[in-house]
Amino acid sequence: MEDYILFQPSVKPIHKEDEEDFWFLFKDNQLMVYEGKGNITIPRQKDVLDLNISIYNIQCMGAYSGYNCQCGEFVDHIEEENISFMDLRTLSEFVDENIYLMASKANLxxxxxxxxxxxxxxxxxxxxxxxxxxxxxxCSNCGNTTWPRTSPAIIVAITKEDKLLLARNRQFPNRRYSVIAGFVEYGETFEECVKREVYEEVGIKVKNIKYFGSQPWPYPNSMMIGFTAEYLDGEIKVDGEEIVDADWFTKEEVQGMYKKSISIGSQLIEWFLEKH
Ligand SMILES: [Zn+2]
Structure with missing residues (x-):
């Protein structure tokens, strides 16, 4: 089971309480982690008990590799050399994807x-x-009920023969280029969203829209649904608002333009580099 479904969601602990249970703890929206020998690790139950902190909003998330996963928040000041606090983007550079995804769940x-x-x-x-x-x-009065919610967004790698479309968002730091992404409008299908976002942002039409994969994007509660698509028609024309530049790039050019990460945007670019 644990080899097949890595993370089992659950409202209550699945396993007997253990000193190795995971604790995803946030303070000021930053995750508490242990730093040691260049390794970043998530606190375990035994570490947390030693800290003597007051944790609130405690929630059981489920279980990972045989251990329960809890999350919560605290405000107490901690002075320990090997403890630090990280936002999730920074965390993603130091831990494997499974740990990053669990921290994302906790944040959500x-x-x-x-x-x-x-x-x-x-x-x-x-x-x-x-x-x-x-x-x-x-609701304690009218019984209105709400469940954790995810807002979908699409992300799409568009190819034209042996080239990939990359665009630069006004908000991206360091002149970084990326594939196209955007939020799904209410009542819109993912495929419609791909067509609309691409047309709005770079002015071209696409065909052969194919599902690629998905990844939670916890800033704060999105889900990236990845696609590949092929160029159909039109000339690149950026909107100048959200996108300030876009162009077709060869494999060699793309290699020098992006930084590999565990994001689905990076996985789409890796897909292009392997295929072309
Ligand atoms: Zn109510």
Whole structure:
């Protein structure tokens, strides 16, 4: 089972409590990690017990490789040399994808708790539903119920013969180029979103839109749905607002233009480099 489904989501602990259970703890929206010998690790139960901190918003996330995973927040000051705090983007550079994805889940869950303290219908206090099977917040007055939510966004690698389309977003630092991405509008299919975002941002039409893979994008609660597509028609024309430059690049050019990471954007570029 654990080889097949790496992370088992669960509202209650799946395994017996263990000193090696994982704790994803946030302070000021930054994850607490241990640093040692160039390694970044997630605190375990035995580490957390020693710290003597008050943890709130505690949630069981499920289990990973036989150990329960908990998350929560705290405000206490800690002075220990080997403890540091990281945002998730920085974390992604130091840990493997599974650990990064669990930290992302913790972030999503804690954000959901914070954003749903009061009912969206009547304004009364919400509480966590007492259930073994379902994670939900319920209004104490009208019974309105809300569940953790994910907002989909598409990300697409567009090829034209042996070239890849890369664009530079105004917000990207250091003149960095990337594949096209954008949020799915309400009621829109992923394929419609790919066509619309590409047309809006760079003015071209695409065909053969194919599913590539997905990745949670916890800033704060998106899910990137990756696609590949081929050029169909049109000339590149950037919107000048969100996208300030875009062009077709060869494999050799692409190699010198991006930094490999565990992001799905990077995985799409790797796909292009392997295929072309
Ligand atoms: Zn209510």
């Amino acid at each position: 869950l804690l954000n959901w708790l914070k954003l749903n303290q009061h009912c969206g219908i009547c304004g009364s206090k919400m509480y966590i539903k007492d259930s073994k099977y379902e994670r939900a917040m319920v």
